[in-house]
Amino acid sequence: MARYQPIHLGAQIADYQVEREIGRGGMSVVYLAKDLRMGRSVALKVLAPERTRSDDFRRRFLHESRVATSIDHPHIVPIFGAGEANGVLYIAMRYVDGPDLGALLDRDGPLPVTGTMRIAAQVASALDAVHEHRLVHGNVKPGNILLATSIVGDDPYYAYLIDFGLAKPPLEAPFTTADELVATVPYLAPEQISGRPVDGRGDLYSLACVVYEALAGGPVFPRDEDVALLLAHQYDSPPELSRRCPELTAAVDSVMAKAMAKSPEDRYGSCREFVAALLSAAGGRVS
Known part of the structure; x- marks a missing residue:
């Protein structure tokens, strides 16, 4: 294992020159970088310095690049390259010049029904493609849905699903760190x-x-304590969405209740089937 060299702005990692930090998580740091061969901007994800000595984290980081590269889908962010240089494990991917869904919700509050349905349909399509490859994403949350500015029709956003570090074959429990568990609890099945x-x-x-x-x-379950939130996911029925979003009718509540049934056998058979039912209940459609 090569010795890790600290990354500074202007540093070169393989064929990529670091420009500035744009994101940080429990396992990695993401930089805006310049692809020196192609002359384009990329998002350069590197394994966090404190994780470089862990074989588990190194293995998982490399696993993410292999999984994301193996699934060719318009709503999964493309990977341009991955490897190790100067002791740094990196993944170079398309730079999406837009917020993640979590940041957008923090900034703007609830989204219009039509826009939400379009994002949901795009992410559902990506997830079904993951499942068709006999994998489970295992970490679906707003922070892992990037939103690029769309140039198609009147749709303002184009969604990309990211972060395949927890992807596993079905029937295996995805592994998480304590930090990731806290961030993912509001969305855990x-x-x-x-x-x-x-x-x-x-x-x-x-x-x-x-x-x-x-x-x-x-x-879905606003709780102050993580333990209370975990218990709510396991035992509480989701509150009626129509009460919090007056544009929607009670038909939507039945769809959401089925999608969030406690037993997997009682849910829809695919993510696209769920979104199609949601659209039908909401009386609309997306292209």
Whole structure:
């Protein structure tokens, strides 16, 4: 294992020159960088310095690049390159000049119904593609949905699903760190919490939580303590969305209740099936 060299602005990692930090998580740091071969801007994700000595984190970081590269889908952010240089593990991907869904909700509050449905349909399509590759994303949340400015029609955003570090084959429990668990708790499926087998229907549950939050302007289960939130996911029925979003009718409540059923067998069979039912209940459609 090569010795890690601290990264500073202007540093070169493989064919990428670091310009500025644009994001940070429990496992990695993301920089805006210049691709010196192609002359384009990229998002350069590197394993955080404090994680470089952990074989588990190194393995998981490399796993993310392999998974994301293996799935060619218009709503999964493209990977341009990955590897190790000067002891730094990196993934170079398309730079999306826009907020993640979580930042957008923090800034603007609840989104219009039509816009939310379009984002949901795009993410659902990406998740179903993940599941068709016999994988579970395992970390669906607003912060892992990037929103580029769309140039198509009147749709303001184009969604990308990111962060495949927890992707696993179905029936394996995705692993998390304590920091990631805290950030993901509002979207965890009951079976993830209890350590039961997980498949694509766990991602569907998480997507439903994200859609609920986008429309209501707040989480499905607003709780002050993580333990109370975990218990709510396992035992409480989701509050009626129509009460928090008056544009919607009670028909939507039935769809959300099925998508967030405690047992995976009682949910929809795919993420696209869930969004189609949601659109039908809301009396609309997206292209």
